[in-house]
Amino acid sequence: MKESFAGDAPPAPAALAAKVRTLAPSMTRSMQRVAEAVAADPAGCAALTVTGLAELTGTSEATVVRTARILGYPGYRDLRLALAGLAAQQQSGRAPAVTADIAVDDPLTDVVAKLAYDEQQTLADTAAALDTTQLGAAVTAMASAGRVEIYGMAASGLVAQDLAQKLLRIGRHAYAHSDPHLAVHNAVTLRSGDVAVAITHSGTTGDVIEPLRVAFERGATTIAITGRPGSPVSQYADHILTTSIARESELRPAAMSSRTSQLLVVDCLFVGIAQRTYETAAPALSASYEALAHRHRSAPRGGRQ
Amino acid sequence: MKESFAGDAPPAPAALAAKVRTLAPSMTRSMQRVAEAVAADPAGCAALTVTGLAELTGTSEATVVRTARILGYPGYRDLRLALAGLAAQQQSGRAPAVTADIAVDDPLTDVVAKLAYDEQQTLADTAAALDTTQLGAAVTAMASAGRVEIYGMAASGLVAQDLAQKLLRIGRHAYAHSDPHLAVHNAVTLRSGDVAVAITHSGTTGDVIEPLRVAFERGATTIAITGRPGSPVSQYADHILTTSIARESELRPAAMSSRTSQLLVVDCLFVGIAQRTYETAAPALSASYEALAHRHRSAPRGGRQ
DNA sequence: CCCCTCCCGAAAATATCTTTCATTACGTGA
DNA sequence: TCACGTAATGAAAGATATTTTCGGGAGGGG
Numbered sequence: 001m002k003e004s005f006a007g008d009a010p011p012a013p014a015a016l017a018a019k020v021r022t023l024a025p026s027m028t029r030s031m032q033r034v035a036e037a038v039a040a041d042p043a044g045c046a047a048l049t050v051t052g053l054a055e056l057t058g059t060s061e062a063t064v065v066r067t068a069r070i071l072g073y074p075g076y077r078d079l080r081l082a083l084a085g086l087a088a089q090q091q092s093g094r095a096p097a098v099t100a101d102i103a104v105d106d107p108l109t110d111v112v113a114k115l116a117y118d119e120q121q122t123l124a125d126t127a128a129a130l131d132t133t134q135l136g137a138a139v140t141a142m143a144s145a146g147r148v149e150i151y152g153m154a155a156s157g158l159v160a161q162d163l164a165q166k167l168l169r170i171g172r173h174a175y176a177h178s179d180p181h182l183a184v185h186n187a188v189t190l191r192s193g194d195v196a197v198a199i200t201h202s203g204t205t206g207d208v209i210e211p212l213r214v215a216f217e218r219g220a221t222t223i224a225i226t227g228r229p230g231s232p233v234s235q236y237a238d239h240i241l242t243t244s245i246a247r248e249s250e251l252r253p254a255a256m257s258s259r260t261s262q263l264l265v266v267d268c269l270f271v272g273i274a275q276r277t278y279e280t281a282a283p284a285l286s287a288s289y290e291a292l293a294h295r296h297r298s299a300p301r302g303g304r305q
Numbered sequence: 306m307k308e309s310f311a312g313d314a315p316p317a318p319a320a321l322a323a324k325v326r327t328l329a330p331s332m333t334r335s336m337q338r339v340a341e342a343v344a345a346d347p348a349g350c351a352a353l354t355v356t357g358l359a360e361l362t363g364t365s366e367a368t369v370v371r372t373a374r375i376l377g378y379p380g381y382r383d384l385r386l387a388l389a390g391l392a393a394q395q396q397s398g399r400a401p402a403v404t405a406d407i408a409v410d411d412p413l414t415d416v417v418a419k420l421a422y423d424e425q426q427t428l429a430d431t432a433a434a435l436d437t438t439q440l441g442a443a444v445t446a447m448a449s450a451g452r453v454e455i456y457g458m459a460a461s462g463l464v465a466q467d468l469a470q471k472l473l474r475i476g477r478h479a480y481a482h483s484d485p486h487l488a489v490h491n492a493v494t495l496r497s498g499d500v501a502v503a504i505t506h507s508g509t510t511g512d513v514i515e516p517l518r519v520a521f522e523r524g525a526t527t528i529a530i531t532g533r534p535g536s537p538v539s540q541y542a543d544h545i546l547t548t549s550i551a552r553e554s555e556l557r558p559a560a561m562s563s564r565t566s567q568l569l570v571v572d573c574l575f576v577g578i579a580q581r582t583y584e585t586a587a588p589a590l591s592a593s594y595e596a597l598a599h600r601h602r603s604a605p606r607g608g609r610q
Numbered sequence: 611c612c613c614c615t616c617c618c619g620a621a622a623a624t625a626t627c628t629t630t631c632a633t634t635a636c637g638t639g640a
Numbered sequence: 641t642c643a644c645g646t647a648a649t650g651a652a653a654g655a656t657a658t659t660t661t662c663g664g665g666a667g668g669g670g
Contacts, residue, residue: 028616028617028618029617030617030618030619031617046386049656049657049658050657050658050659051656051657051658054619059618059619060618060619060620061619061620061657061658061659062618062619062620062659062660062661063617063618063619064658065658065659065660066618075658075659076657076658076659077625077626077657077658077659080386081351081385081386081389082389084386084387084389084390084393085389085390085392085393085394086393087390088389088390088391088393088394089390089393089394091390102576104580104583105580106580107437108437108440108441108444108573108577109437111573111576111577111580112432112435112437112440112573113432115432115569115572115573115576116428116429116431116432116569119428119569119572120425120428120429123421123424123425123428124421124425126421127417127418127420127421130417132412132413132414132417135413135417136413139413154470155467155470158463158466158467158470161463162460162463162564165459165460165463166560250587250590250591251576251579251580251590252576253474253590255471256572259467259568260565260568263564263565263568264420264421264424267420267424267561268413268416268417268420271407271416271420271556271557272413272416274556275409275410275411275416275556278409282555285555285556285558286555333647333648333649334648335648335649335650336648354625354626354627355626355627355628356626356627359650364649364650365649365650365651366626366627366628366650366651367628367629367630367649367650367651368648368649368650369627370627370628370629371648371649380627380628381626381627381628382626382627382656382657
């Protein structure tokens with residue numbers, strides 16, 4: 001038999017503070033000091049070696065190991081691992097603090113966390129709110145369309161280009177337009193069987209509504225991607241894909257989350273179309289896949305710095 | 306200097322899976338085996354000693370230690386600690402959710418869910434892995450820069466434009482370039498105090514590296530936004546912002562998640578700069594806010610509110 | 611006051627981690 | 641195809657960290 005041995009409990013995961021309190025009475029003075037230190041600052045202690053912790057608590061290595069045993073671990077090494085886990089947990093538990101708006105004096109760490117959190121939220125909202133029936137209809141129309149013309153201005157214009165780039169890569173004839181006049185001229189040439197897509201967060205961007213109206217009247221299938229399903233743009237849309245509207249603030253303009261939301265919708269369209277046209281899309285897809293896979297040829301090892 | 310050393314990132318806490326993907330290309334085969342094992346089963350690996358993990362992966366202790374170094378830890382001991390933390394986190398954290406790849410015959414409902422989940426994951430990874438020191442340095446440089454020139458091709462080109470649009474709105478002189486030749490001509494005119502930003506997922510896009518190199522040699526401050534910190538582009542970058550590399554599949558090309566990741570980084574840059582230059586940025590922000598509101602006032606024809 | 615018990619830490623013993631170095635595998639260019 | 645140089649790899653030596661052993665000493669009861 002070795003030293004004293006308390007409870008056959010398996011290496012406890014999280015309930016460490018409680019365990020310390022429970023077992024404190026059966027500990028000697030020096031052990032209590034160690035247990036206390038460990039309970040008070042798991043993260044800090046996890047960074048210490050046996051010797052370090054012994055010094056910190058003014059005890060010896062042996063005592064530290066004994067304490068670890070009392071707490072139910074085979075040795076200090078395992079206690080330390082558990083400590084690291086605990087630290088990580090209460091670290092991540094502190095996350096909800098990011099729900100606030102971004103302030104002018106927020107440190108960059110907070111900015112990153114808040115932005116990421118907000119965009120994640122936007123994605124979840126968008127996915128939840130997206131009408132798959134409408135999406136399916138849009139996919140069907142675009143998968144069999146002769147031409148696909150996409151209209152979007154400013155931030156939405158980038159989304160439009162993103163969609164066009166993707167569709168071109170799988171062999172669809174898709175083009176994005178950011179010039180209002182050219183967009184209208186382009187829309188005039190559409191006919192039944194073609195598809196026109198308008199992307200506008202507010203649903204009121206005249207420069208985008210106009211070409212969609214023209215396309216609509218020319219008999220093309222029209223699709224609107226907007227955050228406001230009841231807005232003017234929907235008047236001329238056969239199918240409406242709704243993006244989410246997130247709360248915005250001075251430092252976080254609406255453009256940011258609407259873009260995230262629009263891009264998710266666009267990705268869904270893309271994947272849906274790629275599925276429908278898999279026969280022709282597959283070669284193009286694997287080509288771009290390999291192009292990237294073969295990249296890690298001559299990256300100088302270690303990089304500089 | 307001992308063995309190769311990638312990225313000066315401090316011991317990462319949670320962003321391990323992401324880090325593995327990011328750094329995998331700069332690893333040798335055996336290291337990749339180790340990294341893979343670690344990413345696949347953090348909890349299991351945390352329970353193993355160097356020797357154990359070496360045996361499990363069919364490699365040697367030395368290789369395990371080398372891998373730990375590449376991942377940014379001083380040695381295996383610390384990697385193990387981080388692993389324990391990670392295990393605890395995902396233990397208490399969220400459920401595995403939809404982890405499967407997107408299949409050709411997935412219904413649209415699944416496609417939406419999977420895409421949203423994947424992009425959320427990408428955001429979390431990016432945020433966790435983003436080096437705020439580098440970010441801070443980049444923000445400082447850009448906030449006080451005379452001119453900001455941004456280089457990006459194809460999908461990254463859209464991100465470049467997004468950044469340029471945002472910066473212009475808060476009164477920075479920022480422009481995005483997608484034409485390789487014009488980009489180089491533009492870079493030649495840069496000088497100390499100006500900033501050049503290169504955006505490339507692979508870090509090997511010559512058309513983007515070239516203008517950055519020119520800018521670097523002209524004495525401008527150079528920033529690289531890339532998924533491969535050790536890649537050629539970092540050679541000419543004063544500051545490197547790392548985007549995450551998500552697992553990809555045929556129906557979900559790398560471009561998709563890299564774009565999400567890049568946009569988050571770009572947003573962080575934007576907010577950081579807006580904070581630093583709040584005095585001048587604030588009026589610009591509200592001005593453009595109102596200007597847009599005005600433009601959206603009415604639909605051109607027959608829009609009923 | 612002495613002895614007995616048990617706590618405690620120094621140091622030895624062991625396990626674990628790190629470094630070194632010779633070997634082997636690989637890619638490159640002739 | 642072969643020879644060469646470079647880079648990757650694992651065995652083993654070397655350094656640290658952990659565990660065990662063991663004896664000194666404090667407290668308490670007889």
